[in-house]
Amino acid sequence: MLSVADFKKLTDVIYRRTGIKIELKRYEVLKPKLERVFEQFGYDDFRSFFHDFRFEKNPDLIQEILNTVTINETYFFREKYQFETLINEVLPHLHQIRPPDETIRILCAPSSTGEEPYTIALALLDEGQLLKARDFELVGIDIDSKAIEKARAAVYTPRSVQQVPPHLLQQYFIQRPDGKYELVDFLKEVVNFQVVNVMERQAMRRLGKFDVIFCRNMLIYFDEISRREVAMTFYELLKPKGAVFLGHAESMNRIVSVFKTVRSGETIYYVKE
Numbered sequence: 529m530l531s532v533a534d535f536k537k538l539t540d541v542i543y544r545r546t547g548i549k550i551e552l553k554r555y556e557v558l559k560p561k562l563e564r565v566f567e568q569f570g571y572d573d574f575r576s577f578f579h580d581f582r583f584e585k586n587p588d589l590i591q592e593i594l595n596t597v598t599i600n601e602t603y604f605f606r607e608k609y610q611f612e613t614l615i616n617e618v619l620p621h622l623h624q625i626r627p628p629d630e631t632i633r634i635l636c637a638p639s640s641t642g643e644e645p646y647t648i649a650l651a652l653l654d655e656g657q658l659l660k661a662r663d664f665e666l667v668g669i670d671i672d673s674k675a676i677e678k679a680r681a682a683v684y685t686p687r688s689v690q691q692v693p694p695h696l697l698q699q700y701f702i703q704r705p706d707g708k709y710e711l712v713d714f715l716k717e718v719v720n721f722q723v724v725n726v727m728e729r730q731a732m733r734r735l736g737k738f739d740v741i742f743c744r745n746m747l748i749y750f751d752e753i754s755r756r757e758v759a760m761t762f763y764e765l766l767k768p769k770g771a772v773f774l775g776h777a778e779s780m781n782r783i784v785s786v787f788k789t790v791r792s793g794e795t796i797y798y799v800k801e
């Protein structure tokens with residue numbers, strides 16, 4: 529049912545709405561998955577599906593298509609050195625310069641299934657002193673509603689928790705009979721998860737201002753124009769002296785020049801002056 533030409537039309541609309549560039553090489557893998565969604569929503573030809581998709585007739589259909597094309601790969605303590613820099617350098621500095629009663633707000637955009645914001649929570653608990661001295665708020669957003677559901681449930685495979693230090697795994701996870709690891713309840717409540725598209729500036733503005741933004745391993749799927757748009761949204765959302773962390777394959781210098789680049793050991797982060 530889904531020809532290559534149809535696939536191109538569909539991915540073009542997805543790109544304009546989300547910034548995600550879906551390459552033609554994903555056609556063979558995505559075709560049966562997308563066709564299953566068409567069937568699930570009762571479409572027997574691409575034309576009628578595409579009409580409803582393009583003119584936003586059914587938000588559930590749009591969400592299901594987006595959930596199908598996203599790549600959610602993530603795990604706890606991914607690129608661990610970045611969390612060390614956050615805890616040992618960036619947050620202590622922000623703690624020093626912010627008014628004492630101000631909450632330090634950290635955004636993970638995108639958070640996928642939650643491992644990244646929960647890693648920050650675990651790293652803060654492990655360090656201990658910062659949490660005693662001030663309030664922190666963690667927000668995780670993703671365009672994929674299924675990923676956000678999983679993040680809220682916080683049940684993970686052994687592979688996903690492989691890099692969690694043993695003492696933290698023991699203290700903050702419950703091993704279930706099915707071999708999966710479930711985060712303890714109080715930690716599930718520490719992160720505020722929401723379904724948000726980073727390309728929708730109004731929705732992003734509603735999240736408020738942040739001290740730190742993690743945006744790792746998403747911009748690699750975006751093209752240059754969308755990357756720039758997202759970078760400028762982050763600039764707007766950041767408080768002065770706030771910092772952005774990108775994935776190791778990504779660089780802000782290649783996107784916009786408004787941030788100051790800071791190198792600290794293996795980590796590079798970007799500061800709003």
Ligand SMILES: C[S@@+](CC[C@H](N)C(=O)[O-])C[C@H]1O[C@@H](n2cnc3c(N)ncnc32)[C@H](O)[C@@H]1O
Pocket residue numbers: 546547548598599600601602603606637638639640641644669670671672675724725726727743744745746775
């Ligand atoms: C590979 S995961 C990265 C997760 C985590 N930050 C990490 O580095 O481990 C990429 C995530 O980006 C999300 N994503 C893609 N486009 C998005 C958009 N326009 N707005 C919000 N999230 C988006 C996908 O749904 C996916 O969960």
